[in-house]
Amino acid sequence: MSIIKGRAWAYGANIDTDQLAPIGSYQGIDMAAGAKMCLREIDPKFAASVREGDIFVGTDNLGIGSSREQAPTFLKILGIRAVVAKSFARIFYRNCFNIGLPALILADAEKIGMGHELSVDPDAGTVHDLTTGVEFTCQPIPPHLMQIVAAGGLMPYLKERLKAPALDRA
Amino acid sequence: MPQTLSEKIIAKAAGRPSVEPGEIVTCAVDLAMMHDSSGPRLAGRKLDELGVPVWDTSKLVVITDHYINDDVPDHQRIQKDAAAWVASHGVKHFIKAQGICHVVLPEAGHVKPGLFCVGADSHSVTAGGLGAFMVGIGGTEMTGVLATGEIWIRVPETARIKVTGKLQAGVAAKDVILKLCGDFGVMGFNYQVIEYAGSAIRAMSVDERMTLANMAAELGGKTGIVEPDEKTEAQLSAWGAVGIDIAAWKNDPGATFARTVVLDGDALVPQVAAPSSPENAAPVTDHLGTKLDQAYLGACTGAKLDDLRMAAAVLKGRQIPKGFKFMVAPSSVKIREQAAKEGTLGIIEAAGGVVLATGCGGCIGQGAARLEENAVGISSTNRNFVGRAGPRSSKLYLASPFTVAASAINGAIADPREFL
Ligand code: SF4
Numbered sequence: 272m273s274i275i276k277g278r279a280w281a282y283g284a285n286i287d288t289d290q291l292a293p294i295g296s297y298q299g300i301d302m303a304a305g306a307k308m309c310l311r312e313i314d315p316k317f318a319a320s321v322r323e324g325d326i327f328v329g330t331d332n333l334g335i336g337s338s339r340e341q342a343p344t345f346l347k348i349l350g351i352r353a354v355v356a357k358s359f360a361r362i363f364y365r366n367c368f369n370i371g372l373p374a375l376i377l378a379d380a381e382k383i384g385m386g387h388e389l390s391v392d393p394d395a396g397t398v399h400d401l402t403t404g405v406e407f408t409c410q411p412i413p414p415h416l417m418q419i420v421a422a423g424g425l426m427p428y429l430k431e432r433l434k435a436p437a438l439d440r441a
Numbered sequence: 442m443p444q445t446l447s448e449k450i451i452a453k454a455a456g457r458p459s460v461e462p463g464e465i466v467t468c469a470v471d472l473a474m475m476h477d478s479s480g481p482r483l484a485g486r487k488l489d490e491l492g493v494p495v496w497d498t499s500k501l502v503v504i505t506d507h508y509i510n511d512d513v514p515d516h517q518r519i520q521k522d523a524a525a526w527v528a529s530h531g532v533k534h535f536i537k538a539q540g541i542c543h544v545v546l547p548e549a550g551h552v553k554p555g556l557f558c559v560g561a562d563s564h565s566v567t568a569g570g571l572g573a574f575m576v577g578i579g580g581t582e583m584t585g586v587l588a589t590g591e592i593w594i595r596v597p598e599t600a601r602i603k604v605t606g607k608l609q610a611g612v613a614a615k616d617v618i619l620k621l622c623g624d625f626g627v628m629g630f631n632y633q634v635i636e637y638a639g640s641a642i643r644a645m646s647v648d649e650r651m652t653l654a655n656m657a658a659e660l661g662g663k664t665g666i667v668e669p670d671e672k673t674e675a676q677l678s679a680w681g682a683v684g685i686d687i688a689a690w691k692n693d694p695g696a697t698f699a700r701t702v703v704l705d706g707d708a709l710v711p712q713v714a715a716p717s718s719p720e721n722a723a724p725v726t727d728h729l730g731t732k733l734d735q736a737y738l739g740a741c742t743g744a745k746l747d748d749l750r751m752a753a754a755v756l757k758g759r760q761i762p763k764g765f766k767f768m769v770a771p772s773s774v775k776i777r778e779q780a781a782k783e784g785t786l787g788i789i790e791a792a793g794g795v796v797l798a799t800g801c802g803g804c805i806g807q808g809a810a811r812l813e814e815n816a817v818g819i820s821s822t823n824r825n826f827v828g829r830a831g832p833r834s835s836k837l838y839l840a841s842p843f844t845v846a847a848s849a850i851n852g853a854i855a856d857p858r859e860f861l
Contacts, residue, residue, distance in 0.1 A: 285627075285718070289829045294806045298478070298508060298515045312833045332628045335661070336826060338479065338563040340579035361632055361663060362563055366579035415465060415593060425581050429491055429588055 272373065272421055275352045275391040277324035279383050279400075282313060286329050288336035288363065297341040306345040321349040326389050329356035330381045334363020343367045353391045355398055355409070356380050368416045371424030375409040382407075393420065443693035445599040447634040447666055450574040450690070454557035462598040462699070470500065472551055472558040472573075473586050476542045477505040477519050479561035481526035483580035488530075488587045495530050496590035502534040502551055503527050504542040509800045510808060540773025540799045543567035543655065543741040548775055550681030554669040554690040559586055563658045564741055564823065570651035571677060572669030572690050574634075577658065597663040598699030600633040604641035606707035611858040613751060614649035615743065615821065615841035617641070617704065618656040619712035623722030625702075628661035633699060635662040636692075641706035642667060647676040648747035655742050656823050659719040668692065711857055713819075714839040717827045725844055728854040734816040735766035736849035738842055739797075740804040743821025744772040749780045752846035753788040755860045759850050761793035767849040768810045770797040794849070806830045812837065819848045 296308035310317040327346050333356035334342060343366050346354065353373050357380040367374035373393040383389065387402035394417070396409040412420070422428035444452065444459055452460045454468035475484055480503050488495070495501055505523055508516040520538075527535040539545050543564050546552055554572030559565065561583040568575035578592070586592050604617055617637075621629070635657045642650065650667045657665025667673075669687045677685050713728045715721040738744050738752055749771060761767050769789055771777035777799060780786040786796060797803075803810025804822045812818050812831025818838070820830065825837040840848070843857035850860065 287826045289824075289826045293828055298519065312828050332661075335627055336563065336824065338561060338565075338577045338579050340479070340483065340581060358628060358631065360628070360661065362577055362579055365582060369579060369581040369585075413465065413595075425585055426487060426490065429585055433491060433493060433588065 272393045275324060275326065275393070277322065277326050277352065277389060279326050279328045279385060279387040279389050280317065280321065281328040281383055281385045282310070284329070284331040285335060286333055288334060288339055288342040291334070291342035292339050292345055296345070297339060302341070302344065303348060305341060306348040309345040309349060318349055321351060323350040324352050325350055326391055327351045327354045328380055328383050329354070331358050333359050335360040338362045340366045340370065343372050344370050347372050353393065355383070355391065368419050369425040371420055373412065373420050375412065377407055377409045379407050443695040443697070445634070445696040445698065446572070446636065446668055446690060446692050447574050447599055448596065449693070450555055450557050451594065451596055453555070460596045462596050464596045465593055466596060467591050467593050468557050470559055470586050470590055470592060471556040472500055472502070473583065474502045474504065474542060474546050474558070474560040474565060475583055476507055476562055477523050478507040479580045479583065481523040482519055484561055484583035484587060485526045485530070487581060487584040491584070491588055493588050495532065495587050498531045499533045501532050501587070502536065502546060503532055504536045504545055505538050506541045506545070507801050507805070509538045509798070538800070540776065541741040541801060544745060544772040544776070547571055547677070548680050548773055550683070553677060553682050553685055554673065554687060559583070559592060564655050566657045566662065566664040567651050567655040567741060569654035569657065569664050569666035570647065571673055572667065574664060574666065576664050597632055597634045599636050600630050601636045601638055601698040601701045602704060603639035603701060604637065604704045604706045605639050606641060606705060607644065608641050608706050608709060609858070611843050611861045612709050612711055613841040613843060614645060614652040616709055616712045618653055618659070619714050619719060619722040619839065620704065620709060622656070622659050622714065622719040623712065625660060626720045627659055627718060630657070631661040632663050635660060635665045637665065637667050639706070643670065646747050647672055648745040651745065652742055656719070659823055711841060711844050713844060713854060714825060716836040716838065717825055719824065719839060725840070725854065725856050728838070729856060731838070731854040732817065733819055733848060733853055735768065735810070735812070735818045736845050737768050737803045737810045737818060737820040737822070738845055739770035739802060739810065739820065740822040741772060742823040743842055744770055744776070746776050746779055748821060748842040749776070749785050749789065751842040753785045755843055755846035755857050756792035756794070756850065757788050759792055759860070761849050762852045765849065765852045767794045768797050768803065769794050770802050770810065771799055774799050803830060819845050819854065821845045
């Protein structure tokens, strides 16, 4: 995967799926309209201000709550290209990779402040905070998840896999 | 090596003699469940994009429960699309608006000890109360299961929670789980299987064990599980499950647990989780007299038959103050019928409770039980995150059905032990 460069959106601990994808944001067909409601309760300016390539940073328990995949999907629709946190809720973590959004576990995530310029290398598992000059090393992404995210998510990955003869699928 | 119950189920699904925590294995799925929010409109549509059929139409159950208000156009559309998708894909099991998926799935005889199951909803872990291994997954991941019948899993460690002694009158499974949320936090058992054991768990009904398994999600667990016993067998048979094998699905003697937590069941008092997280749990006595605008019994967690009976035990012969909103949405249609037949619902209504339609409803801020601006509520549901059950300005306390009912009588947070 290529290096991702952008600004950090950092809101601290316990950002849950009801905040990322509030009730009313995901029952319609128009996902882009739903994405505009992302985080509206904590930062009404967030959805309109994110730019392509930005990075979402959480500390503890990012994505706790529901299995709803719209939570990471809205971040992706808005332009977020990587998610970094000290710890993730497990379904949210899997959902990120499944929709093609790399998620990195970083013990020092709270040292990254709102608006810092970051450079994230998912393959190397590094996050460079260009604002403070500090370089962080994340937990490596397991190889089978790296394959999924490198393919662009589970859908493109499955498309490839289902094309292969049955014997090669394992 | 001796295996825990969960490891045995995973090993069987992976076609291996045994598995070890930390290994990544691919499992064959015995049962997949999806509802109207995550299912046909999301995972189903993506399956069609892949252009392959459902891997096994007899192993998939589609249940509608989230969007069943006929007067909301979005809901109508979602219901129509779900029915059409199910019909065009030959899905054998489609359960339409009969109640909340996690309660309806076992009620329809689909859950059994030893099954490896996935559900496109975080509270799919509820089935663990019956000795199945069931995890919640997202919509795209469900697409993968629909297409291949397989899923990867990192074998989780098992944490054992032993609840010793006997719960006192007015204390329920919900108090056990809220106490654990308070002590360990919403990620306290991240990625571990939480196995509930001990004399207090053995004494519990299957409904109560399902409450514990359900809220393994609120402890960050991969899933929750209870070793099946004769009670499990009797309940599952009554629900029509066939081929139940209790003996095969227990922990091996000498199995290794990553940690063991002991909770003194005799000493446990009713718990209340303050806004806006289940981990803000504290003894009910810390909150006595907190003024409330409404009380709600509902969701997959808190409106099963036993939950309604607990509320009725408190409400019997008492009256809720005029103008106070007490709403009850039984977890399934069957439960509502049974509760009506045995008189439980009558007691609740005589006390001033209003029975709402079955479905997720108030749990996710829909319908009559949605909290209004600045309103304060108490509920038997599982989550009280900001904005879940109403606007940001609203506040929600979580408690057991006993405590919710007692609080409805006082119009303020109350200790149910004073009413029993
Ligand atoms: S009742 Fe609430 S927690 Fe249960 S499935 Fe419905 S929305 Fe989820």
